[in-house]
Amino acid sequence: MRIEFRNPQSEIRIGEKMFGQLIVSGLAVGACYALLALAMVIIYKTSEVLNFAQGEMAMISTFITFTLLENYHVPFEWAVVLTFLFAIFLAIFFEIVFLRQAKNPTVIGLIIITLGFEMILMGFAGWKWGPDQRSLPFPVSNIEAYNVYGLIISKINFWTIVISLVLMFILFLFFRYTKLGIAMRATQQNPLAARVMGIRTKWILSFTWAISSMVGAVAGMLIAALGVLDPPMMMDPLLKGFASGVLGGMTSLPGTAVGGAMLGIIENLFGGYISLSFKSAVAFVIIVLMLCIRPSGLLARHYVKKV
Amino acid sequence: MDMKRDYYEDIELFKSTTILVWSILFLIFLGILPWLIQKYHLLGMSIYILNLITIHAIVAIGLNILVGYTGQISMGHAGFFAIGAFTAVILVLNWSLPLWIALPIAGFISSGFGFILGLPALRLKGPYLAIATLGFGMTITTIIKHMEFFGGRMGLQVPKIYLLGTPMKDIHYYYVIMIIAVLMVIGAVKLIKTRVGRAFIAIRDSDIAAEAMGVNLTYYKTLAFAVSAFYTGVAGGLYAFILGFINPESFHLIMSITFLAMVVVGGLGSVMGSIAGAALMTYFDIKLQAIQDIPAIGPALVTFSQKYMSIGGISNIAVIVYGLIMILIVLFEPLGIFGFWIRTKRYWKTWPF
Numbered sequence: 001m002r003i004e005f006r007n008p009q010s011e012i013r014i015g016e017k018m019f020g021q022l023i024v025s026g027l028a029v030g031a032c033y034a035l036l037a038l039a040m041v042i043i044y045k046t047s048e049v050l051n052f053a054q055g056e057m058a059m060i061s062t063f064i065t066f067t068l069l070e071n072y073h074v075p076f077e078w079a080v081v082l083t084f085l086f087a088i089f090l091a092i093f094f095e096i097v098f099l100r101q102a103k104n105p106t107v108i109g110l111i112i113i114t115l116g117f118e119m120i121l122m123g124f125a126g127w128k129w130g131p132d133q134r135s136l137p138f139p140v141s142n143i144e145a146y147n148v149y150g151l152i153i154s155k156i157n158f159w160t161i162v163i164s165l166v167l168m169f170i171l172f173l174f175f176r177y178t179k180l181g182i183a184m185r186a187t188q189q190n191p192l193a194a195r196v197m198g199i200r201t202k203w204i205l206s207f208t209w210a211i212s213s214m215v216g217a218v219a220g221m222l223i224a225a226l227g228v229l230d231p232p233m234m235m236d237p238l239l240k241g242f243a244s245g246v247l248g249g250m251t252s253l254p255g256t257a258v259g260g261a262m263l264g265i266i267e268n269l270f271g272g273y274i275s276l277s278f279k280s281a282v283a284f285v286i287i288v289l290m291l292c293i294r295p296s297g298l299l300a301r302h303y304v305k306k307v
Numbered sequence: 308m309d310m311k312r313d314y315y316e317d318i319e320l321f322k323s324t325t326i327l328v329w330s331i332l333f334l335i336f337l338g339i340l341p342w343l344i345q346k347y348h349l350l351g352m353s354i355y356i357l358n359l360i361t362i363h364a365i366v367a368i369g370l371n372i373l374v375g376y377t378g379q380i381s382m383g384h385a386g387f388f389a390i391g392a393f394t395a396v397i398l399v400l401n402w403s404l405p406l407w408i409a410l411p412i413a414g415f416i417s418s419g420f421g422f423i424l425g426l427p428a429l430r431l432k433g434p435y436l437a438i439a440t441l442g443f444g445m446t447i448t449t450i451i452k453h454m455e456f457f458g459g460r461m462g463l464q465v466p467k468i469y470l471l472g473t474p475m476k477d478i479h480y481y482y483v484i485m486i487i488a489v490l491m492v493i494g495a496v497k498l499i500k501t502r503v504g505r506a507f508i509a510i511r512d513s514d515i516a517a518e519a520m521g522v523n524l525t526y527y528k529t530l531a532f533a534v535s536a537f538y539t540g541v542a543g544g545l546y547a548f549i550l551g552f553i554n555p556e557s558f559h560l561i562m563s564i565t566f567l568a569m570v571v572v573g574g575l576g577s578v579m580g581s582i583a584g585a586a587l588m589t590y591f592d593i594k595l596q597a598i599q600d601i602p603a604i605g606p607a608l609v610t611f612s613q614k615y616m617s618i619g620g621i622s623n624i625a626v627i628v629y630g631l632i633m634i635l636i637v638l639f640e641p642l643g644i645f646g647f648w649i650r651t652k653r654y655w656k657t658w659p660f
Contacts (some may be wrong), residue, residue: 116633123626128616277453284442
């Protein structure tokens, strides 16, 4: 679609391959959004808590990777493993120390707790690492590119998409076939019945947080690799993550993945063809439109709350 | 003793002569407060901090009408604050309107946006509403940032306001802000006590039951958003003038969260609580921003930061403390300062028992 007023910047970039290029880079960014959204949806499905601290948890984990790589010269694979351990620790700590202590919490109360945790993490990162922008030494170069049938795909974009797809597939297998995954789904559907069947629902809850935090950490690393690493880096992706979640339905994992990819592509096309400066308003418009037209999302079944 | 015989007795502002006398004494205290502060430097306060507290109190009351009384969460009040600030400044700068006209207009434009945001909010609940309002707050600042009309990324220089030929200083602003704040507090208390407030509270407790009893949800929910945005917009206008310079970067997500924190710390569903919460959190924030100046703790923290943390980010301790206070309040005192006050009062009322 072409709009009459275009800014000169995007005029230059409009070429024959532009459409494909925009879709590919949109897909890479969208994959990151999708991972972040998946992390939030996994928790939201199990415990009805909307985790506003997800972005900051991912940010702190990414900073841990950065510190391990820069200051301690740990090999990348080991840095990632240690980061995962840290992410698990962080999530379980938050779940047990703060969230579980709330007695009969209201929706607003839960949101405030996660917001408070977000601020603690944000403040800690600002205190420890300062406001400077850094770049995460990622083993994949973001200058070199593959050439696929005339489409230029930078290596980092390609690997982002691949890593996200693999991770989503693993999550899918995990929820579908492992005992733990099935126990988690059982807890989502009916905590009481799950307890009666011998599932330790409290453990399952901590475990859900741990998984979500790991997925978030991967998203954080990829976002830092695509852009820069600094304490407020997750502010924008957090909103995008919510938008992808809403787009796909906050209770459906495949829906969220599709929603993230769609959001990335739509946003990039909007930025390329219509207006680069208002690109980040797209997420908000999508949230509002989706919530008004189809609140249950694209792929989730309609959900009616009984009074 | 507490029996109400008719409706007008119930909506009276002062329930007894005692309260009336205390209120008048409190107003006199507010009148001489700047003088006291300039003379004795109580708690390291300055008139600028007082102004900021009063402005934040207005925002907190507005947000409390929405969150505490109507039960609709908003994480986008920095957006309304920004709208109020930019509208007021542009009205004074480009159309050279006087301040007392610009402020209400800023409030009404902000409440117009509140009405618009209230429309999708009709269909949203809890977490979804939080997402939508969060998006609103972040998008407004992005839009302002990219429009040359609002000074773009650089922001706007706020023009000086002249009062009888002399430029207004903090002390003059104090009285202007305080008069507006007192009016707005009275307005909020009245609003809550009358029909509209009862409708808000009914919606908070159960919107389906409220609708069944004949409360028009569309009308009252959008009204709650509009009123809340009006308060925030006026406060935003005032904020711009005491700051002297505004840029869109300062109206970020953290600001919305701090407003929410003030309301929660003060007590959901309490006007007086909002004022207390705003005062406490603003004071903490300003003092903790300069934590290295606090005796005893400050130097120790500086050495600690040099050793293990970064020295440039030491003011971030304020953010950490803020977050901790939010969590602890929700966990241990869900009604906030107001709940604490109620319990203390009840304890002393029945004291020997």
